[in-house]
Amino acid sequence: MNKLPLVALSLGLAFAISAGAQNQNANSNSNRATANRIVSAKKNRGPIFRASADQIKQAQAMLKQRSFYGGAETGKLDKDTRAGLKKYQEAEGLNVTGTLNKITLQKMGIALTDKQKVM
Numbered sequence: 179m180n181k182l183p184l185v186a187l188s189l190g191l192a193f194a195i196s197a198g199a200q201n202q203n204a205n206s207n208s209n210r211a212t213a214n215r216i217v218s219a220k221k222n223r224g225p226i227f228r229a230s231a232d233q234i235k236q237a238q239a240m241l242k243q244r245s246f247y248g249g250a251e252t253g254k255l256d257k258d259t260r261a262g263l264k265k266y267q268e269a270e271g272l273n274v275t276g277t278l279n280k281i282t283l284q285k286m287g288i289a290l291t292d293k294q295k296v297m
Contacts, residue, residue, distance in 0.1 A: 227297050229278035234259065236288045237278055241266055 229237070231253035238259055241247035246269075247262030260276035267274045270285055280297065283290060 225297055227280055227294060229255070229283065230291065233283060233288050234278060237263070237283070237286055240286050240288075 234255055235251045235253040238247055238249070238251040238253075241259070241262040242249075242251070244266065246265040247259060249256070249258045255278065263278065263282065264274050264276045266272075266286075267276075267282060272282060272285060275282075280290065280294060283294075
């Protein structure tokens, strides 16, 4: 009789450990599936177009000249530069993104690098 509570307690503990291990495996598989989807999405995306610091400085100078930007020509695509780009893109009838994409650089007359030309 004294062994019955001990056996019941042991079975309950074994069941709890087993259930915890199954949950951990399920979470691990779910995390792996999410990571695989992210990697797959990045593989399909292709190269990312990035403006150089010199191109950003040239764009900032042009935006400043046209009163779309009032900051310094830092070569960094900061919040104020993005706001100026949006105003410029809207004024020129471009897709308003706030980024220095290929079309915006070409519209501004800023030379593209060889790598950017093939993107």
